Amino acid sequence: MSSVDLAVNDRRETGGAPESAAPVRNTLRFFGNELRVTFFRRRNQLLLLVAALFPLLIGIGLKLSMPHGGGGRGPSASGAAYFSQLAANGVFLTFVALSLLLILVLPVVVGVVSGDSIAGEAGYGTLRYLLAVPAGRTRLLAVKYATIVVWAMAATFTVSVIALVVGVALFGAGPVTLLSGTTVSLADGLFHVLLVTLYVCAAMAAFGAIALAISTFTEHAIGAIAAAMIIVVASEVIDNIPQFAPVAPYIPTHWWLSFDSLLRTPIDTTTLWHGLLSFAVYAVLFLSIAWARFTSADVTS
Amino acid sequence: MIQAAPGDRDGPMTVPAPLTSADQGAELAIASSALTKRFRGGQLAVDHVDLAVPRGAVYGFLGPNGSGKTTTIRMLLGLAFPTSGSAELLGVPMPEGATRVLSRVGSLVEGPAFYPYLSGWDNLARYDAADRTASARTAKARIGEAMERVGLTGAAKKKFRNYSLGMKQRLAIAAALLTPRDLIILDEPTNGLDPQGTREVRALVRQIAAEGITVFVSSHLLAEVEQVSTHVGVMRLGKLVFQGELAALRRTAAPRVAVRTGDTAAAAEVLAKLSLVDPVVVDGLVTAELGDVAPEKVTAELVHAGVGVRGLSVEAPSLEDLFVGLTGEGFDVER
Numbered sequence: 262m263s264s265v266d267l268a269v270n271d272r273r274e275t276g277g278a279p280e281s282a283a284p285v286r287n288t289l290r291f292f293g294n295e296l297r298v299t300f301f302r303r304r305n306q307l308l309l310l311v312a313a314l315f316p317l318l319i320g321i322g323l324k325l326s327m328p329h330g331g332g333g334r335g336p337s338a339s340g341a342a343y344f345s346q347l348a349a350n351g352v353f354l355t356f357v358a359l360s361l362l363l364i365l366v367l368p369v370v371v372g373v374v375s376g377d378s379i380a381g382e383a384g385y386g387t388l389r390y391l392l393a394v395p396a397g398r399t400r401l402l403a404v405k406y407a408t409i410v411v412w413a414m415a416a417t418f419t420v421s422v423i424a425l426v427v428g429v430a431l432f433g434a435g436p437v438t439l440l441s442g443t444t445v446s447l448a449d450g451l452f453h454v455l456l457v458t459l460y461v462c463a464a465m466a467a468f469g470a471i472a473l474a475i476s477t478f479t480e481h482a483i484g485a486i487a488a489a490m491i492i493v494v495a496s497e498v499i500d501n502i503p504q505f506a507p508v509a510p511y512i513p514t515h516w517w518l519s520f521d522s523l524l525r526t527p528i529d530t531t532t533l534w535h536g537l538l539s540f541a542v543y544a545v546l547f548l549s550i551a552w553a554r555f556t557s558a559d560v561t562s
Numbered sequence: 563m564i565q566a567a568p569g570d571r572d573g574p575m576t577v578p579a580p581l582t583s584a585d586q587g588a589e590l591a592i593a594s595s596a597l598t599k600r601f602r603g604g605q606l607a608v609d610h611v612d613l614a615v616p617r618g619a620v621y622g623f624l625g626p627n628g629s630g631k632t633t634t635i636r637m638l639l640g641l642a643f644p645t646s647g648s649a650e651l652l653g654v655p656m657p658e659g660a661t662r663v664l665s666r667v668g669s670l671v672e673g674p675a676f677y678p679y680l681s682g683w684d685n686l687a688r689y690d691a692a693d694r695t696a697s698a699r700t701a702k703a704r705i706g707e708a709m710e711r712v713g714l715t716g717a718a719k720k721k722f723r724n725y726s727l728g729m730k731q732r733l734a735i736a737a738a739l740l741t742p743r744d745l746i747i748l749d750e751p752t753n754g755l756d757p758q759g760t761r762e763v764r765a766l767v768r769q770i771a772a773e774g775i776t777v778f779v780s781s782h783l784l785a786e787v788e789q790v791s792t793h794v795g796v797m798r799l800g801k802l803v804f805q806g807e808l809a810a811l812r813r814t815a816a817p818r819v820a821v822r823t824g825d826t827a828a829a830a831e832v833l834a835k836l837s838l839v840d841p842v843v844v845d846g847l848v849t850a851e852l853g854d855v856a857p858e859k860v861t862a863e864l865v866h867a868g869v870g871v872r873g874l875s876v877e878a879p880s881l882e883d884l885f886v887g888l889t890g891e892g893f894d895v896e897r
Binding site: 284286287288290291293294298302303385386387389390391392393394395396397400401557559560561 | 636639640641642643660661664665667669671672673675676677678679680684687688689691692693694695696698737
């Protein structure tokens with residue numbers, strides 16, 4: 262009321278629209294802006310480009326080694342099952358690519374953006390301005406995580422789609438023989454590709470929640486990203502040590518590669534649900550930690 | 563509500579409170595009560611600060627670096643949580659009411675902060691998008707107007723990382739003016755600016771205040787806010803050691819008589835006989851607080867006592883001296 266001049270000046274243009282009448286619409290606007298800033302950032306575009314290059318390189322590499330090796334050997338034991346199928350069907354390149362990239366590349370692509378999400382804002386000092394705007398702490402966190410989920414899906418689908426295109430181009434397409442031995446039509450096979458991709462999206466979204474939680478504890482983005490990566494690598498190491506077998510099902514990366522249960526008929530739903538449950542628990546747990554921390558901590562940067 | 567500096571030279575520092583009605587909350591743009599912040603290390607950064615910033619005032623929030631100004635501002639804006647005490651912005655309790663009231667408060671805290679990889683325009687658009695009350699339809703017009711106001715229209719498409727220091731500062735002020743505000747909080751708005759930039763900021767503050775917006779501006783330099791402020795608050799070691807109208811601070815200036823003489827001992831004796839307090843002798847010069855004694859009486863007494871007077875003057879301490887008196891001399895790290 263004391264800023265009459267300015268207020269009149271500006272409210273004339275708003276046409277008297279009641280303030281905060283559309284909180285949902287305004288939050289969507291914020292979300293849209295966050296997506297734009299994330300996807301237009303050069304660093305992030307390069308990350309997606311790198312993620313896209315891997316399936317291409319894997320495809321070419323496998324194609325070159327195919328006539329000699331007979332397709333029996335692969336760089337990873339977990340991917341080995343798919344290699345034998347690849348010679349006959351390019352669709353399998355998506356499974357090969359996803360299982361190889363899940364080890365490190367996809368977690369890096371997701372971890373960089375989600376580890377940076379709060380810590381990066383704190384590092385730039387933009388966090389204090391976002392909160393003074395006011396963006397609202399819970400609302401900001403929600404927008405950040407929604408963006409991470411979209412980003413994780415974008416990265417996973419980039420790998421999946423590029424691998425599919427490259428695979429079909431190099432190895433051809435046809436009816437898909439699943440791991441259980443049954444052969445399904447190409448359309449059915451593509452549906453399995455979609456399910457597998459969505460499963461990996463869920464895994465990456467859960468991992469994004471872990472990195473986001475770490476991100477609320479520091480103003481050094483690089484530290485948050487590194488910590489998230491260490492969790493991935495440590496978790497994978499533990500998963501491969503037989504003595505840790507009793508705790509293995511509870512570590513964050515254990516179920517990431519379980520999407521092969523989707524490549525059997527009937528689908529191995531027990532494993533599938535275990536995986537999805539693990540992702541959900543991790544997401545809820547770490548989002549709660551992120552929320553508890555972010556809504557109670559002083560912003561000192 | 564008005565605090566006097568302990569051990570001050572003369573007379574009561576108490577000045578009339580700007581407001582005495584019971585309904586202060588609505589009349590004060592900023593009010594805090596025993597606002598306290600103790601850092602985890604145990605350091606008391608802000609110690610029972612009772613701010614009272616009347617609406618429409620230009621309030622200069624002064625104090626040396628490290629005296630708790632920024633921490634106070636962070637608590638006012640809901641960025642930091644007080645250890646004890648409370649604060650209100652425009653009558654709304656903070657930090658609980660942050661999302662309700664902050665859209666009417668523009669702020670610049672500890673220097674500008676933007677995304678280096680975005681243009682000036684996109685940076686403002688981002689903050690505007692984050693505001694839950696700002697309308698998307700008017701965003702373009704408002705951003706354009708804010709950039710125009712700080713003279714950045716020509717650099718709107720330039721990446722923030724290529725902005726000069728002065729441009730960054732102006733962009734931050736533009737961000738504070740994105741939507742209609744009732745209160746503007748500027749923390750050290752001239753930090754790092756050249757004299758030209760400092761003048762520009764001062765002109766902007768005047769312009770904002772002329773629109774009836776309350777301005778709360780912090781600085782470690784009295785000179786920077788002296789010309790624009792109606793009220794001042796002075797911080798020292800986390801405590802608010804003075805608060806009131808600038809004119810009231812000026813009134814606390816106790817005039818001193820200075821006698822230039824070859825016989826300082828005799829002159830000091832005369833001044834003591836006149837019961838002038840706080841005598842100081844420095845080679846060839848004797849000074850003391852004048853109090854109620856007329857300067858001509860001092861002259862007469864000196865002549866009567868046969869002291870050879872080379873010069874006699876009455877000096878009121880500058881505001882700067884008062885400020886230093888309140889905050890202590892610089893350079894010594896007090897904690």
